[in-house]
Amino acid sequence: MRKVRPSAVVNLVRKELRAELRTKHTVNFMLLFSGLAVAFFSRISGSYVAGAPEIGVGLLWLVFLFTGMLGLGRAFVKEKELGTLDGLRLTPMSSAEILAGKAVYNLLLMLGVQSIIFPLFIVFFDFPIRGSVLLAFGVLTLGNACFVIVSSALATLVLNARARELLLPVILLPVLFPVIVLSVSALKGVLVDGEGFLNILGEIKIILAYAVVMSTIAILTFDFALEE
Amino acid sequence: MHAVELRDVEKSFGRHRVLRGVTLSVERGEAFVLLGPNGAGKTTLIRIVATLLRQDSGEVRVLGYDARKEAQEVRRRIGVVSHNPLLYEELTARENLEFYARAFGVPIRRAEEMLERVELEERADDQVSTFSRGMKQRLSIARALLHSPQVLLLDEPTTGLDIRGRRDFYALLERLLEEGVTLLMTTHHPEEAERLCSRGAVLHSGRVVAEGRIQELKASVGSLEEAYLRATGEEGET
Numbered sequence: 001m002r003k004v005r006p007s008a009v010v011n012l013v014r015k016e017l018r019a020e021l022r023t024k025h026t027v028n029f030m031l032l033f034s035g036l037a038v039a040f041f042s043r044i045s046g047s048y049v050a051g052a053p054e055i056g057v058g059l060l061w062l063v064f065l066f067t068g069m070l071g072l073g074r075a076f077v078k079e080k081e082l083g084t085l086d087g088l089r090l091t092p093m094s095s096a097e098i099l100a101g102k103a104v105y106n107l108l109l110m111l112g113v114q115s116i117i118f119p120l121f122i123v124f125f126d127f128p129i130r131g132s133v134l135l136a137f138g139v140l141t142l143g144n145a146c147f148v149i150v151s152s153a154l155a156t157l158v159l160n161a162r163a164r165e166l167l168l169p170v171i172l173l174p175v176l177f178p179v180i181v182l183s184v185s186a187l188k189g190v191l192v193d194g195e196g197f198l199n200i201l202g203e204i205k206i207i208l209a210y211a212v213v214m215s216t217i218a219i220l221t222f223d224f225a226l227e228e
Numbered sequence: 229m230h231a232v233e234l235r236d237v238e239k240s241f242g243r244h245r246v247l248r249g250v251t252l253s254v255e256r257g258e259a260f261v262l263l264g265p266n267g268a269g270k271t272t273l274i275r276i277v278a279t280l281l282r283q284d285s286g287e288v289r290v291l292g293y294d295a296r297k298e299a300q301e302v303r304r305r306i307g308v309v310s311h312n313p314l315l316y317e318e319l320t321a322r323e324n325l326e327f328y329a330r331a332f333g334v335p336i337r338r339a340e341e342m343l344e345r346v347e348l349e350e351r352a353d354d355q356v357s358t359f360s361r362g363m364k365q366r367l368s369i370a371r372a373l374l375h376s377p378q379v380l381l382l383d384e385p386t387t388g389l390d391i392r393g394r395r396d397f398y399a400l401l402e403r404l405l406e407e408g409v410t411l412l413m414t415t416h417h418p419e420e421a422e423r424l425c426s427r428g429a430v431l432h433s434g435r436v437v438a439e440g441r442i443q444e445l446k447a448s449v450g451s452l453e454e455a456y457l458r459a460t461g462e463e464g465e466t
Contacts, residue, residue, distance in 0.1 A: 011330040019318040022355075086280055087314030087371070091331035092300050 004096045012093070012101025016075065017108065026071045027109060034067040034117045042124035049125050056125050057188045061143070061180055063121070067113055068147055073168045075102045076155040085159075085226065095222035099152060099215075106148040114140055130194035139190055142204060143183030146211040150176055153218030156225045175214075182207050229292050231256045231379050231410035232277055237286035239272055239434075246272045247283070248434040254427075256378075259401075259411040261421040261442070263456050264431035270414035271310075273431070274383045277412065278308050291378060304332070307372030307380045311387040313364040314371065317357040321348055321367050324356060325374060332375040342370035346400070362393030369400055380404060382413035386420060398423060418453040422446070430456055 020026055041059045042049075049056035079085040088098055118140060121127065129136075154172055158164045186203040189195035232254040239247040246269045254260040262270045275281040276288055279299040288295040290302045308314070315324050325339035343349045346366040356364060365385065372380060382401075386394050401411060401424055415421055421428055422442060429439040438445060438455060445455040 008331065011327060015316065015319070015323075015327045018323060019316055022318045082317070083310075083312035084314055084316060086308075086310075086312070087328070088331075089280060090278065090303055090306075090308055090314075091328065092303050092333070093331055094300075 004094070004100055008093050008097040009101045009104060012088075012098065013105045013108070016101070016105035020105075020109075026074050027112060030067050030071040030109065030113050031116060033070055034063050034113055035120065037063045037066065038117060038121050038124055042121075049127070053128055053192045054188045056121075056127055057184055057191060060118075060121050060140075061184050061187070063117060064110070064114070064140075064144060064147070065176070065180065067117075068110060068144070068151060069169045069172065071109060072106045072148060072151040073155045073165060075106055075152070076159055077164060080159050080164075089226065096219045099156070099218055099222060103148050103152045103215075106152055107145055110144045110148055111141065114144060127191070129191055131190040131192075131196070135197060136187060136190045139183065139186045139200065139204070142207055143179060143187070146179045146183075146207050146214075147176060149211050149218070150179065150214050153214050153221075156218065156222055159226060179207055179210055229256070230254060230289070231258075231291060232260075232412055233287075233289045234273070234277070235287040237273070237276065237283045237288060239269075239276065239281070239283050246434050247276075249286070250431070250434070250436055252429050252436055252439060254379075254410060254412050256410055257405070257408045258427060259405055259413070259425040261425040261428035262412070262414045262431055263416075263418065263421060263428055264414075265416075267433075268431040269434040270431055271383055274308075274310075274381050274412070274414055278306060278381050279303055304375065305378050307375070307377035308383070309365070309368050309372045309380065309385045310383040311385065313356075313368035315356045315364060315367060318355060320353050320355055321359070322352040324367065325370060328371050329374050334375050338374050342374055345373070346370045360393075361388045362390065362396065365389060365393065365397060366400070369397075373404075377409070379410045379412065382411060384414055384416065386415070386417070394420075418456055 041063070045055065045059065049059070076085070079088065114137075118137060122129065151168070151172055154175060155168060158167045158171065161167050182203045186200040189200045189203075230253040234253070235251050237247050237250040238245070250269070250273060262273065264270050272281065276283050277290060277295060279295050279302050282296055291305050293301040293305070295302050316327070319327070321343060322339060325342055326336055329336050329339045340349075343352050346369055348363060348367055348370070351359070351363065356367065359367065386397055389397060405411060405424070411424070413425070425442055427441050428445065429436050431437070
């Protein structure tokens with residue numbers, strides 16, 4: 001397997017960001033959707049969350065999950081629909097570089113959403129924080145990174161399917177289930193129980209291992225997945 | 229060594245056999261045309277040579293490199309122009325070429341050179357979404373030539389171009405031929421083949437049904453159009 005050249009990944013990420021910042025289609029929809037979801041959830045279940053904050057952590061992850069499903073598959077689907085995926089494949093960029101570029105771009109999108117939604121969530125739900133906010137943000141970032149890797153990998157696998165945008169969420173949920181459970185558990189540990197880094201190290205290790213396994217599968221299947 | 233060489237190439241999509249034992253070769257520096265009706269397998273063949281598809285069996289070599297096993301080496305040496313320009317509409321012409329230049333690892337100044345070559349330097353900072361079809365196709369040629377490929381694959385490149393756009397496009401291809409670039413193109417239009425290509429083949433239902441020098445194909449029945457219709461069994465249908 002060829003090594004990943006950082007310059008090739010940066011080139012792809014820069015192209016993606018430039019195109020997105022010019023239209024702001026994806027980021028606007030993701031922010032609007034996640035903001036509305038937090039507002040609705042807080043209105044509907046705010047009083048319950050005050051009594052059982054672990055429910056709030058689950059709701060926060062649900063918001064990220066649905067927001068991610070809305071935007072993350074677009075990075076590949078758009079290229080497929082416009083035909084530019086062929087242009088990418090015709091360059092000497094390796095599968096790993098293309099996947100890494102797309103995953104980094106998707107992660108930046110999710111980090112942007114997370115940076116706005118996480119503080120909004122704390123304010124809207126009047127969430128009682130017992131642990132480190134920074135560590136909680138780090139746990140969220142790790143969970144989102146794994147989410148991004150899994151969704152990027154699966155997005156390539158469904159690219160040639162007819163109802164690809166409907167199919168992706170259906171196969172994404174079961175594959176993501178372990179990551180979501182572990183992320184919710186780690187986040188709950190930090191925010192609700194006031195646990196430190198060492199207490200949630202087990203969850204972090206499994207999430208990391210899952211990300212590595214999914215990345216490897218994605219790279220190995222990328223070329224075959226793109227064949228019609 | 230041939231620029232492009234195909235031996236007994238077979239390709240199926242499910243039960244549908246698209247290519248059936250295609251064997252042909254393209255010499256270096258020549259312009260070779262693949263003629264054939266819709267569904268003949270022309271685009272599939274070009275995509276296999278371009279490493280975008282894998283053949284089920286048979287051998288495909290580009291400048292001596294195996295298109296299946298040495299795809300990266302092939303990609304460094306070919307350029308592809310299809311009816312889809314493979315450009316990012318939200319980006320400007322310059323940004324598109326700079327992105328591809330970095331992806332191919334060639335100096336960024338090549339983007340500027342290519343913009344001049346296809347006479348788009350005055351629109352370099354305009355978004356591609358504002359370009360006409362002809363301008364997009366010229367920019368697509370610039371993209372395909374950024375890394376100075378030795379073989380240019382053209383899949384119905386003049387689809388949607390008006391008369392002026394076609395004329396400019398042909399002139400650009402003629403200049404490339406003078407520079408020694410090998411052209412392998414597909415088209416529905418015999419007049420395009422006559423103007424640009426020295427040799428060609430007619431594909432029908434995934435098989436090569438006629439092959440030879442354009443002049444020979446023409447001489448046998450009077451015109452290339454007639455040769456095409458006879459080879460594909462379509463004469464008298466229209």
